[in-house]
Amino acid sequence: MLNADSGVRTLRDRIFYGQSLVRDTLLQRTSDLVTVDPSAVELASKVFGESLSPQEFVTKVIELVRVQGDTGVRRIAQALGDELLPSFELSTDTLAAACDRADPGLDADFNLAAERIRAFSKSEMPSAIDNAELGIGQRWVPVDRTGIHVPGLAAPLASTLLMSAIPARVAGVAEIVVSTPIGPQGVLPAVALAARIANVDRVFGIGGAQAIAAMALGTETVPRCDVIAGAGNAWVFLAKQALYGSSGIALLPGPTETLIVADASADPADVAADLVAQAEHGGPASPICLTPEKSLAIRIVEEFASQVATLPRGSVACDSFVKRGGIGVIDTLAEAIVLANEYAPEHLCLLVADPDELLPNILHAGGVFVGNTSPEVFGDYVAGPSHIMPTGGTARFMSPLGVRSFLKSMAIVRLPAEQASTLAPVAARMARAEGLEGHARAADRRGKS
Structure with a gap:
């Protein structure tokens, strides 16, 4: 565990200033997930x-x-x-x-x-989907x-x-x-x-x-x-x-990650507590905060040092913060959301005065935790x-686990006769355009019936 004075100094080294530096250092992931x-x-x-x-x-x-x-x-x-x-x-x-x-x-x-x-x-x-007019549908199994x-x-x-x-x-x-x-x-x-x-x-x-x-x-x-x-x-x-x-x-x-966007309305002790909760996972956990407030960044670091001092896994939390965490000081909250979308974190927390103004602009995150009464730790257990x-930036194209993770969609095609007669020559022409005469003949037969 770091002692109080050296601890705060070391943690302050994890404050990064400016959008470019934050992007190129704090928000850089290793190539391996x-x-x-x-x-x-x-x-x-x-x-x-x-x-x-x-x-x-x-x-x-x-x-x-x-x-x-x-x-x-x-x-x-x-x-x-x-x-x-x-x-x-x-x-x-x-x-x-x-x-x-x-x-x-x-x-x-x-x-x-x-x-x-x-x-x-x-x-x-x-x-389920059942479009009788078009003769198509979908089941979930x-x-x-x-x-x-x-x-x-x-x-x-x-x-x-x-x-x-x-x-x-x-x-x-x-x-x-x-x-x-x-x-x-x-x-x-x-x-x-x-x-x-x-x-x-x-x-x-x-x-x-x-x-x-x-x-x-x-x-x-x-x-x-x-x-x-x-x-x-x-x-x-x-x-x-x-x-x-x-x-x-x-x-x-993969390794867990939380990105907090905070403004002057945020309580530095609450922000620090959420970062500590993330950091105590240890190893390559990524506890990160973005804020346009330099003074808030400093107070968060001081609070972080104070809280980990009495934490059973305090050394683990400090190690995570120093290796993969930190605070990025940028110019505006809009910049913070741009960076958050690029990073695509597992957890994105909005500790700001008007979260509803930012929420529509968030495109890539596993889960969004809105306001001080919805900390990520509630999501861990009871929300x-x-x-x-999704971690490691995969929130760009992946969704959280849910019921669909255990379901398969099954397309259903049940064409009425008039639809088959209309579609048969279209399918046959498309098949011949691809050089698949067998496909075309199968379609032709349905057009004659």
Whole structure:
């Protein structure tokens, strides 16, 4: 942890002035969406007895699971020192016993969060299309089975289970499978409780790249899943990336990021608190603020230093802020929104006097948190929309996880006879223009009927 005086000085070095400097430094991402700690790479290489890049390691993990199934999963987990039970699948009694160990107040909290997630999920369900006049329509059909990976040790994100499983259930997925690493005491009570409240069907005590491979490919024990969701470390990200196509992947969430736009009306202590909350994720988390107020930037830094001084993960938060976070001082709020759209953050928070003036101009963000009463931390747990959102600039073209992540649209064509007669010669001419005589003749036959 930094001492008070040197801490503030170091954090002040993370204040950048001017649009160009902010764009070229504070808002520059690395080319990789994720980075792997060198010590983790070293441990992974020992599993196969050779020096491997993270991508090479994940490729070998996937191939081992593909060939050896459960045996491959167990070999990798044991080599990495993971806890394992004789059976990967956790019994109903095991999960119930873990639920009994959960904090008594957590049940009510999880149920409240679940109600809000469920309500939002129901509201975003798409409607079918049936245009009888044109003879076309569309149905939405859920996938049969989804797998959800839930971090369970260093970052026990029980909330991720709620945020993934409930939208899947609302979408109509028939079977929901969860994989989560276990510790010496078994599955974490909060994760077991979340699994019960979200009404998941099966829970497996495995995690990491090998768990993703098992759910994507299927093993003797773990069923093959149509869509894989959830969160995890860099190994999980790389496994999802490599297995896309073998299974549907509901987003590739990488290191978390929050960009706050603040003006003179913002309370520097609140801005700092939101940055601290982001920074304590550690590693490559990106806690960023843009403001046209130089004095506010300085006060935010002072508040940040004060708050992390008493934070259990204070050193982690400081490290994140110094490496990937900071404050950009620009001329106007309009400039801040231009930069925010370029950056396309996972979370965009508006701590300004008139957020409604800015909101229509925001084009690229996973989620927008409007005003001081809607901090991003509420989105993490209880607001309602899933907290699994696009990161690394992918909000330019991706949406947050939701019910559509577990649905497929199916086009329906039911042309009335008069439509077929009208369209047949058009289709035939287009087919012949492409040199496809077989297509043209099939169309011609319908024009004669």
